[in-house]
Amino acid sequence: xxxxxxxxxxxxxxxxxxxxxxxxxxxxxxxxxxxxxxxxxxxxxxxxxxxxxxxxxxxxxxxxxxxxxxxxxxxxxxxxxxxxxxxxxxxxxxxxxxxxxxxxxxxxxxxxxxxxxxxxxxxxxxxxxxxxxxxxxxxxxxxxxxxxxxxxxxxxxxxxxxxxxxxxxxxxxxxxxxxxxxxxxxxxxxxxxxxxxxxxxxxxxxxxxxxxxxxxxxxxxxxxx
Amino acid sequence: xxxxxxxxxxxxxxxxxxxxxxxxxxxxxxxxxxxxxxxxxxxxxxxxxxxxxxxxxxxxxxxxxxxxxxxxxxxxxxxxxxxxxxxxxxxxxxxxxxxxxxxxxxxxxxxxxxxxxxxxxxxxxxxxxxxxxxxxxxxxxxxxxxxxxxxxxxxxxxxxxxxxxxxxxxxxxxxxxxxxxxxxxxxxxxxxxxxxxxxxxxxxxxxxxxxxxxxxxxxxxxxxxxxxxxxxxxxxxxxxxxxxxxxxxx
Numbered sequence: 034x035x036x037x038x039x040x041x042x043x044x045x046x047x048x049x050x051x052x053x054x055x056x057x058x059x060x061x062x063x064x065x066x067x068x069x070x071x072x073x074x075x076x077x078x079x080x081x082x083x084x085x086x087x088x089x090x091x092x093x094x095x096x097x098x099x100x101x102x103x104x105x106x107x108x109x110x111x112x113x114x115x116x117x118x119x120x121x122x123x124x125x126x127x128x129x130x131x132x133x134x135x136x137x138x139x140x141x142x143x144x145x146x147x148x149x150x151x152x153x154x155x156x157x158x159x160x161x162x163x164x165x166x167x168x169x170x171x172x173x174x175x176x177x178x179x180x181x182x183x184x185x186x187x188x189x190x191x192x193x194x195x196x197x198x199x200x201x202x203x204x205x206x207x208x209x210x211x212x213x214x215x216x217x218x219x220x221x222x223x224x225x226x227x228x229x230x231x232x233x234x235x236x237x238x239x240x241x242x243x244x245x246x247x248x249x250x251x252x253x254x255x256x257x258x
Numbered sequence: 259x260x261x262x263x264x265x266x267x268x269x270x271x272x273x274x275x276x277x278x279x280x281x282x283x284x285x286x287x288x289x290x291x292x293x294x295x296x297x298x299x300x301x302x303x304x305x306x307x308x309x310x311x312x313x314x315x316x317x318x319x320x321x322x323x324x325x326x327x328x329x330x331x332x333x334x335x336x337x338x339x340x341x342x343x344x345x346x347x348x349x350x351x352x353x354x355x356x357x358x359x360x361x362x363x364x365x366x367x368x369x370x371x372x373x374x375x376x377x378x379x380x381x382x383x384x385x386x387x388x389x390x391x392x393x394x395x396x397x398x399x400x401x402x403x404x405x406x407x408x409x410x411x412x413x414x415x416x417x418x419x420x421x422x423x424x425x426x427x428x429x430x431x432x433x434x435x436x437x438x439x440x441x442x443x444x445x446x447x448x449x450x451x452x453x454x455x456x457x458x459x460x461x462x463x464x465x466x467x468x469x470x471x472x473x474x475x476x477x478x479x480x481x482x483x484x485x486x487x488x489x490x491x492x493x494x495x496x497x498x499x500x501x502x503x504x505x506x507x508x
Contacts, residue, residue, distance in 0.1 A: 057275035058326060059401050060373070065380050083385050086453050089381055093446065094480070094489030104490045126457070127497065134493050151282035155289060156358075162319055165312025167296050170319055174293045177280035211504020213461070216364075217460055217469045217502035218486045219493070220457045221324025224450065225476025231446045232477075233484060234370050240443040247447020251382075254448070255455035258386070 034075070034118065034197075041074045049107035050140065050185020053252055054097075055178050062107035064088030071114040080120075084113045085130050089225035091137075094230035105140025108185060109133040112192025116199050127215020128199055128207075130222075136192035137162050147184045151177045269297040270333060271412055277329050285321045291329055292319025298337035298416070314340040317349055323355050325364020327407045332356045334415025335422035342419055352420055359426055363435065367408070371438025376400040377443035385452035472496060 045067075053062035060066060066086040072081015088110040095103045113133030117125025154173060155162070161169050207215070235244045277290035295318040303311035317336070324332060332353055339349050376396050383392025414425035456506050458469055 043287060054281060055276065055279040058278070059404065060377075060397065063377055063383070063396075066397060069390060071485055072479065073390070078424060082389065083457065086381060086384055086456060089377060090450075090453060091489050091493065092377075093374065096365070101505055104488075118310045127500065130493065131497050131501075132498065134490055134497070138490060138494075148282050151280055151289075152284035155282055155284045156278075163316050165314070165316040167312075167315045170289065170292050170296065170315065174276070174280045174289050177282070177289070178276060207501075207504060210507050211419065213465050214468075214500040214504045214507075215497060217461060217465050217473065218496040219470035220454070220461075221469050222476055222489065222493035222496045223457070224454055224473040225480055225492060227446075227450060227453075228473075228477045229480035229484070231374075231443070231450075232481060235372075235439075235443045243440040243443035244447040247444040247449075248451060250444075250448075251448035251451040255385075255451045258455070 034115070034200075039115075039193055041069060042115055042193060043186065045070060045074060046108040046111040046189025046192065047182060047186040049111060049180075050105065050188055051182050052103060053105055053107055053185075053200060054144070055152060060251045062105075064092055064106045064110040067107045068110040068114050070117075071111040073141050075114065075118045077114075077118050080117050080125060080129075081114050083126065084110055084133065085205045087126065088113065088137075089221050090135055090227035091134075094226040096230075096234070102145055104134075104137035105188065106133070108140055108189040108192055108244060109137035111189060112136045112196045115193055116196040120204060127217075127219045128204060130219030131215065132192065132199055135195060136188065138152055139191055141187045143184045143188050147177075147180055150180060165241055210217060261306045265337070265416055266300070266410055267334075267416060269271060270294050270337075271330065271409060273297065274330050274408055274412065279327050280499060283317070286323040287326070287329060288319050288322045291322045291333055292316075294329065295333045295337050298333070299340060302340065311338070313346065314349075317346060317353075320350070320353070322357065324360035325368060327368055328360040328364045328411045330408055330412030331360060331415040331422060331425065334412045334417070335419055336415075338416050338419035341352065344420055348420065352422070356422070359423075363426065363431070366435050367431070367438055368404075371434070371442050372403050373400065374442045375438070375445045376403075378442070378449040381449040381453050382445070384454040385449070 047054065047061050049067045052058060068085025068088060069081045072078045088106045092106050097103060110133055113129035116132040118130035158173065160167060231244065235241055273294040277287055277294055280289040281287055294313060296315055299311055299314045302314060322332065336349055336353055339352055376399050380392045380396035383395065415422055418425050458466060461469060480487055480489060480492060
């Protein structure tokens with residue numbers, strides 16, 4: 034993979050990381066978007082869509098409410114697509130998932146670090162904020178956004194670096210059965226995460242019936258195809 | 259009392275798109291809300307009341323936490339209250355009172371409704387072979403609802419001021435909240451088997467059996483172990499086991 038492509042992926046991953054919480058929350062941070070665009074950048078849309086769907090399922094396990102700490106799957110999906118690129122079909126799924134899940138965990142931890150840093154910055158100027166200094170308020174806000182952009186860039190860089198290591202040192206050494214097992218594990222975990230996460234939101238009330246009806250309808254449609 | 263003939267709602271709306279940019283453990287969304295409210299308070303300064311402007315800016319940046327798409331309701335309402343000469347206490351009480359309802363309504367409408375419904379439809383579209391069209395469709399449809407909700411919230415807040423609770427009883431909000439749960443359950447339910455079929459297309463024989471077994475076991479573990487076990491942890495653990503088994507079973 035050329036340095037130019039890596040740079041494009043880094044820019045995309047940074048935008049995706051910014052979108053998750055800071056600006057503008059238009060959901061390019063959703064794995065299905067982040068992954069497919071990363072795939073398009075690499076000229077490998079099929080892999081992008083596949084990893085996008087995989088991590089979108091993991092995303093259903095997450096409810097981004099308040100101060101809850103959660104994994105960041107946007108830049109993670111970009112790194113996963115970079116890992117899986119050039120591995121044919123399902124072969125890239127497992128290794129991509131491995132890199133993506135580790136990057137997602139890093140992303141979640143990095144958000145905590147940035148939020149604490151912003152809290153310290155707010156505390157440092159609390160007196161002037163209480164005096165109603167509007168310029169300071171805006172500067173504080175813009176600086177915090179820049180901090181989050183740096184965080185997103187760092188997470189994407191780490192993910193792409195990990196992807197490079199896995200591609201170079203591990204991809205060719207795994208036996209076929211091992212690669213298949215990794216792929217099976219990735220898809221099974223994603224399905225489990227999405228099902229359990231959705232069930233937690235659906236609960237045991239009337240919506241459970243709608244969920245079962247959806248599964249039945251989707252199963253029939255999948256079978257008919 | 260100061261009149262506010264043409265409030266710069268557009269500028270405030272643009273800033274609302276960054277409302278969580280300075281999210282922190284001290285004031286949560288407070289700084290972002292203050293930044294979004296500031297353009298609506300400039301009239302106070304222009305009217306020669308600099309002290310009132312500065313006090314209102316400081317209040318606007320206090321602790322706040324709600325759903326980001328509905329923060330505009332609090333921004334508009336608080337700014338309107340400042341213009342109408344509400345006391346600092348009234349403004350603070352208004353902001354505090356809005357946190358809970360705006361948080362729970364937004365979570366129900368967006369995080370547990372509109373977002374999973376539209377992303378679930380995108381998953382179905384990809385599984386049915388629509389490719390990039392499904393992704394573009396998701397972005398357009400989702401953001402039509404997203405931007406409309408932000409704009410409505412800001413306008414409603416500004417229109418109602420301290421009586422903003424009335425805006426939360428709009429019939430369309432009640433209907434949307436009532437439909438969001440069933441719609442989400444139906445669409446995500448349908449997306450799950452289709453996505454499974456799409457991802458598992460390359461697996462055959464024993465691999466498929468193993469996949470369904472591990473998925474069922476994982477679902478049970480995640481359901482019973484909720485709060486302790488997450489999808490990410492289960493995924494990493496399963497991948498580690500698979501890698502080990504792959505090395506042993508050559």
